[in-house]
């Protein structure tokens with residue numbers, strides 16, 4: 001009897017989910033207009049935006065840096081290693097992002113991060129999961145690690161946005177989350193407005209590694225909402241590599257062009 005119970009429950013859940021979508025259709029993440037059913041934006045990995053707002057979203061397309069995905073300004077160039085990665089190699093092995101961090105994506109992330117509920121996190125994580133499934137050869141034994149907030153900032157915000165995104169990613173690709181692997185020990189000022197050197201100095205030594213035994217020999221998918229200079233992700237990757245991680249691939253929702 002027990003064996004038959006789960007599929008029935010999962011079918012019932014799928015049915016209920018479909019029913020709820022009809023009653024409460026998803027709304028556009030930019031203008032809040034209700035979206036009509038059956039118009040998922042496959043070209044945007046299922047991002048909930050209406051046809052009128054779609055042109056505010058830039059999918060990250062080549063040419064870009066083959067390591068940190070920084071988009072190049074000239075569209076005629078081939079993808080190659082960018083100047084920043086040549087001068088100072090980041091500690092992660094690869095950084096992936098479905099979108100450029102500008103216009104619509106900037107708005108969506110700001111609303112999610114600074115809004116009160118964080119309820120968009122799961123659907124945005126689903127988008128990241130679909131993108132990853134399409135673009136990266138997953139083995140299935142990877143571990144998701146969200147970049148942590150300092151406990152004080154998490155308390156102020158009410159949630160950690162990278163953990164909510166990780167739940168959404170897990171829903172699509174079905175791999176485990178190790179949520180307390182990295183701890184932010186120092187309450188740092190916001191990275192906004194800082195240049196690359198200042199950002200590096202701001203995050204240097206602020207993280208600590210926990211659960212080292214669960215990281216050794218593993219491939220890590222490190223999750224953040226945005227990559228600007230990549231300093232935070234590189235600092236976390238350095239720690240994970242020192243802890244014995246085999247590979248660190250970063251996944252973000254928006255990749256900013258360098259401004260520093």
Ligand SMILES: [Zn+2]
Pocket residue numbers: 028029030031032033049050051052053
């Ligand atoms: Zn809209």
Ligand SMILES: [Zn+2]
Pocket residue numbers: 065066067068069070081082083084085
């Ligand atoms: Zn690069």
